[in-house]
Amino acid sequence: MxxxxxxxxxxxxxxxxxxxxxxxxxxxxxxxxxxxxxxxxxxxxxxxxxxxxxxxxxxEGHTGNHTTTESQRVPTDQELGVTRGLFRKGQRTYHVPGYTKSLSAAEIVAYRKAYAAIGGELELLTDLRQQLRNPNRVTPVGETFVEVPHEGRWNVRGTLLNLGRSDILLCERGDELAVIEKFQPNSTYARTRGTAEILLTGRDAQQLVREFKENAQLTLEFMASNLTAKAQRIIWNEQQAEHPAHVVAAISERCRNAVQETETQTQRQTAARGIRI
CATH class of the missing domain: 1.10.1660 (Multidrug-efflux Transporter Regulator; Chain: A; Domain 2)
Structure with a gap:
């Protein structure tokens, strides 16, 4: 918690x-x-x-005074998957992915602005979910070991998740197994906390991978919920939208769909059987 x-x-x-x-x-x-x-x-x-x-x-004090200027490039309607609907009260309506109701011209403006603020992170979220959906997701890596500060050397069996700025690895040492996150050595986090951290340990590879995936799914849902809150702030500040709750619901549904668990029981059983490194 x-x-x-x-x-x-x-x-x-x-x-x-x-x-x-x-x-x-x-x-x-x-x-x-x-x-x-x-x-x-x-x-x-x-x-x-x-x-x-x-x-x-x-x-460790290396963060400094950070000022951020988030990119506010508004994606095109084609990128957003926005389609035009019928006219209502003389105005064009719009449809967005995952939301059954139509949005007005003013509401689609708020939707575009909100998506511009979270779109980059939502794409990262979608990529991670696609990685986790792979029922046999343990891919080989080029490196053979990882050094964990104060814990020593672990042999690498495969990659569970590629985060771009770090890799989450399945490792072993003797009859011990561990899920370890390895960071880029020049990152501020790595300079302070070390280049690798142990996330989980165990002795059964299938059980450990399953536990990692369950935890990762919860983290993705946490990410989606947070992106919804971030978008909601922008939507409610968009004064032109006559029904901001409609836009919030549309964005919320899009974030939820990005991490929705859609694996069948057969796929889960296949995943459990498929962990062989």
Missing amino acids: QRLQEPMETDGLGIGESAEVLGVHPFTLLARAQMDELALVRDNAGEMRVPQEELIRLG
């Missing part, structure tokens, strides 16, 4: 901005919060933020 402090108006940075500062993936920070290794605050809009003291602790 993640640790939360009292809601604050402007304490710390958002998850995406904090990840940029520390040189890690947003998944890493939210996973650490779920492991009770990172305290977060929830602002008045419901978005999770990393307090300044936590950024300093994780970055």
